[in-house]
Amino acid sequence: MSDFFNDEESDGVRVIMKSSLVVIKKWKEYGTWPLEMESLMSAVAPRSPAPAKKLSEVDFRSGATLEQLSSQVSELVLLEQGEFGDQTALEVHTAKDFIFNMLGLLLTPNPLGLVQKVDQRLPVANEYLLLSGGAREGVLDLNPEDLGDYAKGADFDLDFTLLVPALKLHDRNQPVTLDMRHSPPCHSWLSLRLCDSNILSRWSICCQEENGHPIEEAEEEEEGIGKGSIPSLGPPQSLDGCYFSPTLVTDWFWGVVSEAVEELRRNPQRGIPTPDRLERNGPLATIILQAGSSRVLYDLLPVVSFRGWPAVAQGWLTANHFWDGKITEEEAISGFYLLPCCSPLGGRPDREWRLAFSRSEVQLKKCIPFPMAQAFQAAKAVLSRILARPRTGLSLYHLRTLLFWACDRLPGVYLSCPDADTPGRLLLGLLDDLAHCILSKNCPNYFLPQCNMLEHLTDSQALLVARKLAHVRSDPSEHLRAALDQAQQAGQLKKELTGSTNGHGSPGHHPANGIISPSEDKLAQRLQQLVTENPGKSISVFLNPDDVTRPHFRIDDKFY
Template structure:
């Protein structure tokens, strides 16, 4: 009777050994399976290779500048701020003690939420070597007792009209030529004129900057940067300065500056966020702006867009470096494919990065070895947004930033993005080569002092110290803001702040 039992057991063993899903028992003599490197299922790319490519790309994007280059950056910055002081003196429209927000990266890089269709297509390396966005308040509404009327009833979510009807007579007289009246069918019920016009403000600002630049050309001073380009694209005035061997692009945008926080974004504060406990709520809600940017169906000459650029600068402190590197690489990969027709820009990708920080565990995001996973995830998120034609704004989630996108355009961009996702390594190599080419700057020239510096001092130590500070700013604080306080009657003294650091 024992034989049948033995035969059955043997049959069971044989059946187990032939099963494709069987797991060998502890007594199996089979050799262990070889360990394979981690591989991306979709593209077949090795994760460690993607990590290496992302790291190499970051080194080219965040290249260090020597003391001379840092001083040239300062020379260009000094020229821009002095020029704005002259604009204020021109007709006294700009606030006397103004506070500017200087952001690393131009409008084309998605630093602020603005459409770039009307901007001239400048290329890093060919037209400029480094770029900045400068927000210049035309109105600075920081007094809590100052009456402000934001009327959002006639605008898309996240947009508003700004009435000067309740402002003092002096403000209205200064800006009445930059205001429009509300048509009965377009404006709020009972509304009259004095709606601050983003298009007219931008036109005035560009003309004022042009007049000052023309005056400076007629009386050049030793060491003054050369203005290579000064062009208007929509609401943005783009200025390319040549200072020594550096070409610096400034995208200058007239804005309205507010202290505090708008009611339309109040619900966002009630949610849990990745920055909780890392920075204070007071730092996040210190202020917001109105940008001269209209919604797809809004009235162009009256509608402004709410911007939280000041808050984004604070939040960037809490974003892990590995995710930030992946974001920069992803932005470079998507930039060439998603440009024309314009539908998705770098700012959409920035919003997806912030949402990912809220969604994913902090310990996971803090692992720098996950940069490849972050890159692939951002590409997947962006494709998901295109397919569904939905990309919620981080601060106002009810605002869909892709609401205007047609189904045909969404499919076109999703297909383009699919080609990147199917071979990210090859596209990264192309981005690295482009960054490497762009970093091949022209031969350095002797850096002359800025026009405000006066005759060269015998002791160059102060300039050396300033250059080292600026080098630290550029290399160690990418993307941080500089708040500049300008006295038009004394532009020789710098008064600027880099986040919480004073210089």
């Protein structure tokens, strides 16, 4: 017998070696395969092919792969967040303190004499809501035509929105009259006629009677009632009206903020950020501060603050939501606001307030799956460029509304899928959702579905925006690249500004131009060390304007 057999199949095993005869003989004697044969079969059996790499799904409309889009989305989100190091954090903290201190000057006399005229109308124990992102970023439902044009990098580096309650109508269980008889959904008139005499006397300059005149003028016309008397103390018929006017409130707010900022400009203090620009944009008072190497934009908005939940939105509580089980109902409905913004359908600007649920939205954002949050951030960056000019009544707040609706509608496992394709797929879904809403001119408010937020769009406006959006949808990769370029340019401008600022004098020494300290780096390092060593504790930094070389730290109630 030859040393080798011819190649042939025998019970699925290719026998090619002479030594295999011994194994086959044993199999015939014992009727079972010995261990040697099992090893041999394993060695010579044909191997299964390696699993093929899963091909990335391709977007039918644009031809782009979802993996490529997802990669661009992740890169853009990372770039948009920027390098938020210790130094920037300290500058942002200082700018925030400046804003809060400035608002505090409107309440009580200032020992430094920065503001000569003190306005004591704001609540003493106020609760400000600070939102990350300016009003143009869609953090509030405001008419986009009034918001002004500001570009990140060219005008500012970081932006925030601050809601400043002019009235807190929940401190002493004040009875409140929300008059929705004359307004479209999501809007209301606000009557102060049931409030106590202190509130009425304090805000009489911002209230109107039924005839549209300010309260002072109406009082002058009444016989037997002296000038400056309180309507609630007069005859019953004088209780009609007392409508808190949004236009009068925003006029008053702009006046006191302007006065405070101008006084600060005339009396610059060492260690205090410098007001670079102050502009009025509709109901907003927009201020850009130079804090060290950072330009921080604040949109300040006077509002009316409420605790609890309005009866008109009770239906929202009975529906199923994506945040169920993730946060408590008390957190989701902790309060609401009235914004000084009338209906775009031609409401009464002097009477009409818009309901806003910003406090709830802050809580809901915590429950959004990370891939969906990435897609939303990228969609904002892309759409902000095409919605800027001309302003057509569509804002990024509409995109935020669609985000909440999508989270309610779609399974959580789909939105949080860890696949590399997920952010790109969700980005395209948001764009498609927005296109559908624009063409149908229908976008229900998330908290008040009976309010169609796009009802005011004309056919020509809707067609114009739909065409722009179709252009984005046909090549989303190209528009993501453009947004990436814009973010990179903004970062480069920030670095150039930092370099030019630090190029004059000693590091951190900027005369009347921000945080003036010869040891900013050491201060930031010390602050970071304290944060690391004291987890969960409240840490504050106090700078003496007359001696900025000696910072003082407070950890809880102890000073260092």
